Amino acid sequence: MKIGVTNLKGGVGKTTVAQNLAVCLAHMGYKVCMVDTDRNQNSLEWSGVREADLPSILVVGVIDAKALTKNVEHLEKDHDFVIIDGTPSLSEMTTRILLASDLLLIPILASAHDLRAIRQFIERYDQAKEFKEDLPAHFFINQFSARKVIHQSIKEMLAQYGLPIMESTFKERVAYVESAVEGKGVYEIGDNKAKAEVVTFTKEVLAIAEDKGFL
Ligand SMILES: Nc1ncnc2c1ncn2[C@@H]1O[C@H](COP(=O)(O)OP(=O)(O)OP(=O)(O)O)[C@@H](O)[C@H]1O
Ligand SMILES: [Mg+2]
Secondary structure: OEEEEOOOOOOOOHHHHHHHHHHHHHHOOOOEEEEEOOOOOHHHHHHHHOOOOOOOOEEEEOOOHHHHHHHHHHHHOOOOEEEEEOOOOOOHHHHHHHHHOOEEEEEEEOOHHHHHHHHHHHHHHHHHHHHOOOOOEEEEEEEEOOOOHHHHHHHHHHHOOOOOEEEEEEEOOHHHHHHHHOOOOHHHOOOHHHHHHHHHHHHHHHHHHHHOOOO
């Protein structure tokens, strides 16, 4: 199954979501790889510092949009999950990710600026759907804080786009930053709350995958 983690905005948690999903799925026993489509190569660098005794996650860098589909299809033959870490732009690559994925996860931060940018992304998504009718996509709220006023109304604000919003969220936690530096997911360090929320998120992704007939 191919899961694209994408949003045209930078810094919303695409890489964090992709890496933590990959790590958690790998610990659950799935064969997982990642495709890093971002020129900043965060996930490639992450895999470079990942310790050899941790569950292995192959990370392949693909920055040529035209090469994406072929690479993803090739990797899918040997892996249960191919997770695509997206690039923050409305480039050809983003369209190719939309078309190459069986499921899209769209991380968002609850800020007015991010919510405005979502509209543009959804326009691109709607265009992609003209070529690929069945393109399930779910919003995922990152750095959630129940104390922030905007977070209390985010679900209503997102409802206008007609896409489902995942129940699970990631809170703002230093564990996400620290684990990434070590080539790990939060599943692999000592923060139990972070670990629990990543497990809940991964199970929700698996439930969506099952519902869509991929498992
Ligand atoms: N839930 C979180 N709690 C704390 N820090 C977070 C969280 N999610 C992401 N971050 C941090 O925020 C920064 C941006 O996240 P990340 O790199 O995942 O975003 P991105 O969408 O991939 O960005 P880019 O578009 O630049 O590739 C990183 O330093 C990351 O460690
Ligand atoms: Mg990134």
